[in-house]
Amino acid sequence: MELTGAEIVIRCLREERVDYVFGYPGGAVLHIYDALFQQDKVKHILVRHEQAAVHAADGYSRSSDKVGVALVTSGPGLTNAVTGIATAYMDSIPMVIISGQVPTGAIGEDAFQEVDAVGITRPCVKHNFLVKDVKDIAPTIKKAFYLARSGRPGPVLVDIPKDVSNHKTVFAYPESVSIRSYHPASNGDSGQIRLAAQMLLGAKRPMIYAGGGVVLSDASTQLTDLVRLLGFPCTNTLMGLGGFPASDKHFVGMLGMHGTYEANMAMQHCDVLVAIGARFDDRVIGNVEHFAEVPRKIIHIDIDPSSIAKRVKVDVPIVGELKLVLNELLDMLRSGKQTPDAATIAAWWKQVGEWRIKGGGLRYKNSSEVIKPQFVIEKLHEITGGDAFITSDVGQHQMWAAQYYKFDKPRRWINSGGLGTMGFGLPAAMGVQLVNPGATVACVTGEGSIQMNIQELSTCKQFRLPIKIISLNNGYLGMVRQWQELFLGNRYSETYMDALPDFVKLAEAYGHIGMRVEKPADVEAALKEAFARKHDLVFMDFKTDPTENVFPMVPGGKGLSEIILAEEL
Amino acid sequence: MRHIISLLMENESGALSRVAGLFSARGYNIESLTVAPTEDPTLSRMTIVTSGSDAVIEQINKQLNKLVDVAALMDLSDGEHLERELMLVKFNTASGNREELKRISDTFNGRVIDVSQHTCTIELTDTCAKLDSFLEAIDRDAILETVRTGASGIGRGDRILKL
Numbered sequence: 182m183e184l185t186g187a188e189i190v191i192r193c194l195r196e197e198r199v200d201y202v203f204g205y206p207g208g209a210v211l212h213i214y215d216a217l218f219q220q221d222k223v224k225h226i227l228v229r230h231e232q233a234a235v236h237a238a239d240g241y242s243r244s245s246d247k248v249g250v251a252l253v254t255s256g257p258g259l260t261n262a263v264t265g266i267a268t269a270y271m272d273s274i275p276m277v278i279i280s281g282q283v284p285t286g287a288i289g290e291d292a293f294q295e296v297d298a299v300g301i302t303r304p305c306v307k308h309n310f311l312v313k314d315v316k317d318i319a320p321t322i323k324k325a326f327y328l329a330r331s332g333r334p335g336p337v338l339v340d341i342p343k344d345v346s347n348h349k350t351v352f353a354y355p356e357s358v359s360i361r362s363y364h365p366a367s368n369g370d371s372g373q374i375r376l377a378a379q380m381l382l383g384a385k386r387p388m389i390y391a392g393g394g395v396v397l398s399d400a401s402t403q404l405t406d407l408v409r410l411l412g413f414p415c416t417n418t419l420m421g422l423g424g425f426p427a428s429d430k431h432f433v434g435m436l437g438m439h440g441t442y443e444a445n446m447a448m449q450h451c452d453v454l455v456a457i458g459a460r461f462d463d464r465v466i467g468n469v470e471h472f473a474e475v476p477r478k479i480i481h482i483d484i485d486p487s488s489i490a491k492r493v494k495v496d497v498p499i500v501g502e503l504k505l506v507l508n509e510l511l512d513m514l515r516s517g518k519q520t521p522d523a524a525t526i527a528a529w530w531k532q533v534g535e536w537r538i539k540g541g542g543l544r545y546k547n548s549s550e551v552i553k554p555q556f557v558i559e560k561l562h563e564i565t566g567g568d569a570f571i572t573s574d575v576g577q578h579q580m581w582a583a584q585y586y587k588f589d590k591p592r593r594w595i596n597s598g599g600l601g602t603m604g605f606g607l608p609a610a611m612g613v614q615l616v617n618p619g620a621t622v623a624c625v626t627g628e629g630s631i632q633m634n635i636q637e638l639s640t641c642k643q644f645r646l647p648i649k650i651i652s653l654n655n656g657y658l659g660m661v662r663q664w665q666e667l668f669l670g671n672r673y674s675e676t677y678m679d680a681l682p683d684f685v686k687l688a689e690a691y692g693h694i695g696m697r698v699e700k701p702a703d704v705e706a707a708l709k710e711a712f713a714r715k716h717d718l719v720f721m722d723f724k725t726d727p728t729e730n731v732f733p734m735v736p737g738g739k740g741l742s743e744i745i746l747a748e749e750l
Numbered sequence: 751m752r753h754i755i756s757l758l759m760e761n762e763s764g765a766l767s768r769v770a771g772l773f774s775a776r777g778y779n780i781e782s783l784t785v786a787p788t789e790d791p792t793l794s795r796m797t798i799v800t801s802g803s804d805a806v807i808e809q810i811n812k813q814l815n816k817l818v819d820v821a822a823l824m825d826l827s828d829g830e831h832l833e834r835e836l837m838l839v840k841f842n843t844a845s846g847n848r849e850e851l852k853r854i855s856d857t858f859n860g861r862v863i864d865v866s867q868h869t870c871t872i873e874l875t876d877t878c879a880k881l882d883s884f885l886e887a888i889d890r891d892a893i894l895e896t897v898r899t900g901a902s903g904i905g906r907g908d909r910i911l912k913l
Binding site: 299300303304307308311328360361362363485486487490491 | 759760763764767768771775805808809812813815816818819820821822913
């Protein structure tokens with residue numbers, strides 16, 4: 182029996198076991214929406230802006246092991262989606278975006294709602310396709326899912342002209358897929374892994390630095406085993422939080438621009454560094470020249486060869502799937518007779534301990550007058566038992582959430598690390614809640630970020646998503662204000678937001694519960710009350726200290742040991 | 751250092767823009783780029799002439815390899831290779847310099863492929879450096895136009911780039 186292209190799209194999604202699609206209808210996807218209407222296997226979540234559709238698919242993917250799917254129309258539908266696509270690309274999130282295109286005959290004629298989707302998304306997708314023949318729809322979608330989830334994951338766009346979605350052909354979903362020009366790495370080179378094992382065993386000041394790759398490849402167990410077997414200090418990047426349990430004694434905290442003093446100092450002064458699924462980016466190691474001043478041996482394990490030796494020189498590159506490489510490394514270490522020299526490692530830990538004391542750990546001066554944002558996050562951790570899915574937007578609140586919510590499990594910390602997209606948190610939380618029904622999901626945000634996608638409160642109402650929004654409202658675009666205070670002579674250019682809405686009334690207008698919390702003494706009770714409401718979305722507007730800054734801080738362009746600590750408290 | 755990178759890619763629309771876009775997005779130099787289908791019409795062969803430090807060239811190779819459409823890649827400059835570029839130069843011969851042009855052209859193994867009342871067009875095929883030398887040796891004021899294809903490259907002997 183012949184099916185239309187639109188029906189084939191839906192059948193393909195069923196074959197890929199897609200249960201939710203996030204999208205917004207329009208002219209070029211009319212046929213696809215018609216096909217969606219006539220079945221009930223693939224459920225559609227109607228967002229209020231296409232950017233949110235992609236972020237929701239992204240959160241869905243990050244908090245599960247599934248590929249998120251977004252569906253948007255041509256022209257503005259696609260351009261609205263671009264921020265979401267670029268967000269997913271920077272953080273290597275597996276996702277398939279299906280976009281409608283004007284009919285093939287109209288392509289290139291500046292037709293209504295026409296945009297060169299393949300051209301506009303090319304720099305921010307792993308790959309993209311324009312499907313010109315209905316016969317190609319099924320094989321292309323098969324390839325798209327395969328590309329999205331294999332190797333270094335990433336978003337893949339499939340652009341389908343309106344006429345193609347209405348043409349008919351026989352549907353057959355390919356059982357397997359192979360692309361002759363695409364061969365993602367699997368096992369690492371055993372010789373290199375052996376070299377790494379020897380280097381680790383001989384290290385005097387070792388450091389394990391793990392990034393988002395550990396989370397993406399579900400290699401947390403292997404990483405945890407490795408750290409505990411060797412007894413070395415371990416740090417996580419912003420993207421890697423939860424990849425190693427924060428409550429483990431080997432964890433020295435997050436590193437980088439707002440990392441702990443001990444993590445950054447250990448990173449700078451170690452003699453053997455093993456980077457696992459991390460990419461030495463500017464927010465992590467700061468100034469490259471400064472980083473390179475101290476000689477150290479670097480072992481870099483990553484699925485993507487182009488991540489290796491991109492910013493720093495590497496002594497032992499290992500290209501492969503983290504889980505497989507770490508398993509092989511663990512086997513070698515366990516079967517060998519050698520162990521790290523206990524006295525040497527103890528001396529190194531003593532040094533790390535001294536840094537910890539000097540840095541004073543993560544600290545802030547609490548107040549009984551004004552709510553400190555860090556205090557809210559600490560209480561959030563306490564009340565949710567450290568077991569919630571936490572999404573965040575971008576700015577100071579993001580850093581405080583990363584610092585003070587101690588993540589013990591992978592895929593619980595959902596944030597836009599690479600692109601730094603404000604407006605990510607709420608729509609991402611929608612995806613997280615849908616793929617983890619019944620789980621506690623909180624979105625930590627600020628009054629700036631939340632307004633970038635606040636319309637999604639409407640989507641949350643329609644689909645009864647009981648997300649808890651923790652808005653740390655300090656009346657400023659806080660992170661920019663912090664830079665202006667520290668580096669630009671307190672000239673707060675356009676970072677004060679006048680005429681903020683009444684967020685409580687706003688939440689109520691959308692049909693949710695709003696709460697305003699203004700006193701530190703009320704924080705705990707308010708959080709308890711909000712989280713007790715299992716079936717309601719609660720928008721919590723915390724009036725927080727407008728002058729609070731995020732510390733420690735490695736200023737932009739500086740080296741890791743040039744870190745600024747919190748003022749003497 | 752100057753590098754000649756040769757690659758085989760899917761002969762699909764958009765594949766060329768993926769390569770060109772990569773170079774501009776990441777700020778890599780691109781001196782020339784040539785592309786045409788091979789004996790297998792589903793594959794195109796591209797020759798890119800670029801320059802950069804060893805680290806940059808390593809990244810260029812890795813980033814090109816990462817493109818899904820790129821099936822195979824060889825940095826020809828890593829070993830023995832041949833390089834050829836085709837150039838067409840049209841000269842103004844109104845001043846009676848035709849014999850002089852012919853003599854220099856012969857020295858560079860050039861061929862006169864067209865002559866009109868006041869012009870002559872010479873074709874040369876050689877390494878890029880040799881073509882540069884020709885342009886330096888010739889009377890530049892007589893040049894009306896120059897067309898160069900950019901280098902094509904191939905490995906010597908057993909150095910073969912094939913799927």
